[in-house]
Amino acid sequence: MKQKNMLTWAISAIVYLGLVIGGYTVYTSLGSNNDHTDTHASKTNGNEEKESINEQAHNDNHTSQSSDGEDPEHSDHEAHSESEVVTNVKYEEGLIIIDVKDKDQNSPELEISHEKIMHLIIVSADLEDYYHVHPEEKGNGMYTQKFDLPENSYKVFVDIKPKNLAYQVSPIELHVEKGHDEHEENSLKVDINLxxxxxxxxxxxxxxxxxxxxxxxxxxxxxxxxxxxxxxxxxxxxxxxxxxxxxxxxxxxxxxxxxxxxxxxxxxxxxxxxxxxxxxxxxxxxxxxxxx
CATH class of the missing domain: 2.60.40.10 (Immunoglobulins)
Known part of the structure; x- marks a missing residue:
């Protein structure tokens, strides 16, 4: 009887142990699958987030490069076209006086262009009267030209070539005696006969x-x-x-x-x-x- 009870206990213990081992194995397997699934999801989300960030960075860089590729060029273009030399013109008792200075108020060196250091173009406001003269250098950026300008309003163009400096010819208003302070609109008519x-x-x-x-x-x-x-x-x-x-x-x-x-x-x-x-x-x- 005792031997029979011990056998029954042994069988029960083995069965119990089998159930415990089997349950643990199933539990471990399920836990492993869950960990794998969570890890994969995390990596996927991480990659998607990273790709999204990279894509945004690419778009931002592309936008930045487009802006940097246009604005600096535009700025450079403006800088190149901006004059580094300032010219002022005045008229006193038959004498035209031109003052030429760089942005540091120094007198720039001028190159000779078509046999002259300066070509001064003077045109009346209505574009009817036209004069082309060549002032002489007097030192310290001053140039003068004796010339009797009739009473009128004019636009003056100082055509020079400063050495190693950017320069753009721009109109300078000049009023002689009672010349109008404001230019009247000209009435140019296209020539039929040239x-x-x-x-x-x-x-x-x-x-x-x-x-x-x-x-x-x-x-x-x-x-x-x-x-x-x-x-x-x-x-x-x-x-x-x-x-x-x-x-x-x-x-x-x-x-x-x-x-x-x-x-x-x-x-x-x-x-x-x-x-x-x-x-x-x-x-x-x-x-x-x-x-x-």
């Missing part, structure tokens, strides 16, 4: 198609008479827009022809002065053209 005669010398202007942002050729037919050399060339051309703001000084494409090339960046009406020397005198031939 043939002009001055001092018995005739010049005819022909052009290629007048459009913006392309090379334009201006050909001046001097009717078989070769102009005399003037400032190292057969002629010079000055162009202003109808507001007298945009200034262009053009030189011939060669030493043997009165042919000039330029570009227009905006449509509008422009006045062109072709300067040619005949019989020791310089004639300025005015033409009004329209750029479409």
């Amino acid at each position: 043939t002009k005669t001055i001092n018995e010398k005739t010049v005819e202007l022909t052009t290629t198609e007048l459009g913006i942002n392309k090379d334009i050729t201006l050909s001046f037919d001097t009717k078989g008479i070769t102009p005399e050399p003037y400032l190292g060339a057969l002629g010079h051309v000055v162009i202003l827009d109808d507001k007298g703001e945009k200034f262009v000084h053009v030189h011939p494409t060669s030493e043997e022809k009165t042919v000039f090339e330029t570009k227009f960046d905006k449509p509008g009406i422009y006045k062109v002065w072709g300067e040619f020397k005949f019989d020791g005198k310089v004639n300025s031939y005015p033409f009004v053209i329209k750029v479409k």
Whole structure:
């Protein structure tokens, strides 16, 4: 009897032990699966978050690069076009006085351009009167020119080449005696006839198609008479827009022809002065053209 009870106990113990081991195995397996699932989810979420951050960083960098790629270029462009030289002009009793200084108030060194250190273009407010003179250096950035300017309002353009400094020619207002404080609107009318005669010398202007942002050729037919050399060339051309703001000084494409090339960046009406020397005198031939 005792032996039978011990056998029963042993079998019960083995069964119990088996149940415990089996239950523990199942529990361990389930725990392992849960840990694996949680870890994978965490890694997935981490990667997605990381990819999202990287994508945002890429987008931010792309945006930043686009901005940095445009704004600095725009700023550089502005910086390059901004003049580092300041010019002031005044008129006193038949004397034009030009003061040229850099931003540190020093007098910059000027290079010679077409035989002159300075070309001074003076145009009346209505763009009718035109003068081209060459002031002389007096020292300390001062240049002077004796010239009797009639009573009027003018726009003056100081055409110079400062050494190692950026410079942009801009209009300077000049009022002589009772010249109007405000410029009246000019009434430029496009020339139908582009043939002009001055001092018995005739010049005819022909052009290629007048459009913006392309090379334009201006050909001046001097009717078989070769102009005399003037400032190292057969002629010079000055162009202003109808507001007298945009200034262009053009030189011939060669030493043997009165042919000039330029570009227009905006449509509008422009006045062109072709300067040619005949019989020791310089004639300025005015033409009004329209750029479409």
